[in-house]
Amino acid sequence: MTVMEQRGAYRPSPPPAWQPRTDPAPLLPDAEPYRVLGTEAAAKADPELLRRLYAHVVRGRRYNAQATALTKQGRLAVYPSSTGQEACEVAAALVLQERDWLFPSYRDTLAAVARGVDPVEALTLLRGDWHTGYDPYEHRVAPLSTPLATQLPHAVGLAHAARLKGDDVVALAMVGDGGTSEGDFHEALNFAAVWQAPVVFLVQNNGFAISVPLAKQTAAPSLAHKAVGYGMPGRLVDGNDAAAVHEVLADAVRHARAGGGPTLVEAVTYRIDAHTNADDATRYRGDAEVEAWRDHDPVQLLERELTGRGLLDEAGVAAAREDAEAMAARLRERMNQDPQLDPADLFAHVYAEPTPQLREQRALLEAELAAENESREGTAR
Amino acid sequence: MTTVALKPATMAQALTRAMRDAMAADPAVHVMGEDVGTLGGVFRVTDGLAKEFGEDRCTDTPLAEAGILGAAVGMAMYGLRPVVEMQFDAFAYPAFEQLVSHVAKTRNRTRGKMSLPITIRVPYGGGIGGVEHHSDSSEAYYMATPGLHVVTPATVADAYGLLRAAIASDDPVVFLEPKRLYWSKDSWNPEEPQTVEPIGRAVVRRTGRSATLITYGPSVPVCLEAAEAARAEGWDLEVVDLRSLVPFDDETVCASVRRTGRAVVVHESGGYGGPGGEIAARVTERCFHHLEAPVLRVAGFDIPYPPPMLERHHLPGVDRILDAVARLQWEAES
Ligand SMILES: Cc1ncc(C[n+]2csc(CCOP(=O)(O)OP(=O)(O)O)c2C)c(N)n1
Ligand SMILES: [Mg+2]
Numbered sequence: 001m002t003v004m005e006q007r008g009a010y011r012p013s014p015p016p017a018w019q020p021r022t023d024p025a026p027l028l029p030d031a032e033p034y035r036v037l038g039t040e041a042a043a044k045a046d047p048e049l050l051r052r053l054y055a056h057v058v059r060g061r062r063y064n065a066q067a068t069a070l071t072k073q074g075r076l077a078v079y080p081s082s083t084g085q086e087a088c089e090v091a092a093a094l095v096l097q098e099r100d101w102l103f104p105s106y107r108d109t110l111a112a113v114a115r116g117v118d119p120v121e122a123l124t125l126l127r128g129d130w131h132t133g134y135d136p137y138e139h140r141v142a143p144l145s146t147p148l149a150t151q152l153p154h155a156v157g158l159a160h161a162a163r164l165k166g167d168d169v170v171a172l173a174m175v176g177d178g179g180t181s182e183g184d185f186h187e188a189l190n191f192a193a194v195w196q197a198p199v200v201f202l203v204q205n206n207g208f209a210i211s212v213p214l215a216k217q218t219a220a221p222s223l224a225h226k227a228v229g230y231g232m233p234g235r236l237v238d239g240n241d242a243a244a245v246h247e248v249l250a251d252a253v254r255h256a257r258a259g260g261g262p263t264l265v266e267a268v269t270y271r272i273d274a275h276t277n278a279d280d281a282t283r284y285r286g287d288a289e290v291e292a293w294r295d296h297d298p299v300q301l302l303e304r305e306l307t308g309r310g311l312l313d314e315a316g317v318a319a320a321r322e323d324a325e326a327m328a329a330r331l332r333e334r335m336n337q338d339p340q341l342d343p344a345d346l347f348a349h350v351y352a353e354p355t356p357q358l359r360e361q362r363a364l365l366e367a368e369l370a371a372e373n374e375s376r377e378g379t380a381r
Numbered sequence: 382m383t384t385v386a387l388k389p390a391t392m393a394q395a396l397t398r399a400m401r402d403a404m405a406a407d408p409a410v411h412v413m414g415e416d417v418g419t420l421g422g423v424f425r426v427t428d429g430l431a432k433e434f435g436e437d438r439c440t441d442t443p444l445a446e447a448g449i450l451g452a453a454v455g456m457a458m459y460g461l462r463p464v465v466e467m468q469f470d471a472f473a474y475p476a477f478e479q480l481v482s483h484v485a486k487t488r489n490r491t492r493g494k495m496s497l498p499i500t501i502r503v504p505y506g507g508g509i510g511g512v513e514h515h516s517d518s519s520e521a522y523y524m525a526t527p528g529l530h531v532v533t534p535a536t537v538a539d540a541y542g543l544l545r546a547a548i549a550s551d552d553p554v555v556f557l558e559p560k561r562l563y564w565s566k567d568s569w570n571p572e573e574p575q576t577v578e579p580i581g582r583a584v585v586r587r588t589g590r591s592a593t594l595i596t597y598g599p600s601v602p603v604c605l606e607a608a609e610a611a612r613a614e615g616w617d618l619e620v621v622d623l624r625s626l627v628p629f630d631d632e633t634v635c636a637s638v639r640r641t642g643r644a645v646v647v648h649e650s651g652g653y654g655g656p657g658g659e660i661a662a663r664v665t666e667r668c669f670h671h672l673e674a675p676v677l678r679v680a681g682f683d684i685p686y687p688p689p690m691l692e693r694h695h696l697p698g699v700d701r702i703l704d705a706v707a708r709l710q711w712e713a714e715s
Contacts, residue, residue: 005709075677085511131490142458150482150483157458158456158459159455159456160455161456161461186445187443188448283524350488351494351552352551355628
């Protein structure tokens with residue numbers, strides 16, 4: 001016998017430890033963003049939901065305009081507008097149950113407001129009288145997160161904790177296209193998939209991270225495709241179609257609540273305004289691009305659908321606008337009042353109990369303030 | 382309850398026992414990190430916890446430090462008390478953004494509405510022959526971050542008492558474990574009723590009249606040894622173990638220095654920008670008229686942590702400490 005014969009026939013086989021894993025096909029996003037408005041799918045949409053979404057996007061548009069105006073009047077230090085992105089902001093808020101949690105980024109004050117957070121409290125960070133202006137537990141809205149993508153692992157941890165406690169709570173976390181390049185995005189999605197945590201990740205792909213277009217951000221087929229690498233479904237949706245965003249998010253929330261694990265949703269949208277009031281968008285994009293998106297406007301898309309199908313008349317349109325105007329007037333009036341500042345707050349919440357060192361520093365500041373007051377009274381006399 | 386630790390127990394066993402007791406006392410306490418479950422941690426500090434409490438309470442996470450700490454933030458938001466293990470000092474750095482921007486700031490950002498009771502256990506320091514990235518003393522980074530408590534035990538009993546206090550704290554605590562003391566033993570008896578040490582109090586480990594050695598963590602035994610050796614030179618050294626770097630116990634430290642009139646700060650961490658500079662400044666500001674000599678520092682050199690075959694030159698040892706004591710202007714006194 002030859003050596004080869006002794007060893008037997010050579011049968012190629014996979015490496016011993018290799019196991020066939022999840023079939024990626026069902027995880028893949030559609031080739032095109034899913035749409036509802038103006039398509040056949042619209043007939044199946046709940047008219048009541050469409051009217052609710054409409055009222056909210058109209059308010060949202062007005063809220064963005066009002067907040068931007070407040071920056072010009074010096075009442076806000078800065079405002080990252082979500083004009084053009086109202087469909088995502090509103091759908092993210094409306095899709096959740098009361099017990100669920102929303103994890104917004106700095107651009108998502110509108111989502112927080114649509115969920116019930118007092119707009120003045122939502123804008124506290126951007127006015128600059130404190131950081132988080134609202135109690136996160138009141139409406140289950142986590143603090144607005146400015147360090148990109150860092151809020152995503154929080155959503156995973158919270159959802160995981162809720163599941164461990166037996167609560168059927170879902171966390172919805174918002175992030176921008178630029179944020180998907182951050183390590184925390186990767187780590188959060190990976191943890192969520194491994195733990196099968198009830199989380200929905202909503203990426204608002206608004207085309208830019210400040211000035212940098214998506215092409216410089218990723219070489220992935222789409223941001224939704226990134227889901228597949230983690231073993232979770234990726235969904236691609238028209239981010240200006242509020243009905244489509246709501247439907248896709250609602251499916252993902254239902255799936256998560258039923259124990260099916262996380263979903264990554266990429267909503268394709270556009271930031272109509274500059275990055276913030278302090279940004280000059282003409283340095284990195286042309287008017288033609290902006291105009292094309294104005295024709296695909298989230299407010300208009302809903303309004304056309306509703307009026308076209310007789311679900312909304314002119315009086316209804318007027319009523320929505322009046323309601324938005326009233327909201328803006330209230331916001332303007334409240335924001336025009338100077339916030340109450342208490343310098344002692346600086347030391348009050350660094351630790352549960354101030355350290356001896358912070359007590360000393362607080363006393364120092366108090367003495368400075370007393371001296372300031374005294375000299376002011378002195379000049380007044 | 383499973384068996385109690387063997388007697389005499391090591392610092393590692395005291396730490397395990399602290400977590401076990403905390404987990405038994407409070408179902409909100411969750412241990413998480415790399416290899417903490419089945420393996421019991423690379424230093425075996427979480428040994429047996431997954432078995433006793435289940436993998437939902439002592440969890441092997443994916444390998445991603447920012448993800449671990451970030452997830453712990455979310456868990457804490459929902460009412461849990463995560464105890465996070467960072468595998469080594471230098472491997473805690475990926476979690477730095479979560480630590481600085483969220484863990485440390487969330488109470489403040491939310492005006493106290495949201496607190497994050499997270500304990501971050503970090504094995505730290507050198508002297509174990511570790512290759513690069515396994516021996517850093519990173520306490521200065523943590524100390525420089527308002528909102529964190531920074532604690533480090535030097536004895537087996539403190540390992541238990543301080544870790545219990547850290548887990549019970551409503552504020553985040555960076556709990557630095559001197560890894561070369563993991564296998565140290567002292568008279569701690571795990572079968573006696575245990576005490577929870579308050580965070581923020583230093584202790585005088587050895588009383589003396591000539592000078593004060595101010596130190597913490599892995600340098601405490603070195604200073605005690607130096608104090609013994611100093612007797613031959615006629616110096617009676619006091620040794621203060623800080624135990625807590627944040628908050629800092631000015632009271633205990635300054636009371637000692639006022640008594641002795643001289644002080645040397647000893648730590649492994651680099652001297653420039655290190656804890657010793659802060660401590661020397663605090664002591665000078667508060668005890669200037671009691672001082673017979675400038676406050677000196679014996680610290681690691683200002684170099685990346687050396688390779689294991691050279692580390693003995695870097696670490697503050699008895700001789701270097703005694704040399705510093707000798708420079709405390711004794712002649713001027715007589
Ligand atoms: C970690 C981090 N790096 C940089 C920044 C500064 N920054 C703020 S917003 C932004 C662009 C983010 O783009 P994207 O994620 O697409 O969100 P968008 O602003 O478009 O909503 C940058 C770079 C930051 N906030 N956090
Ligand atoms: Mg963007």
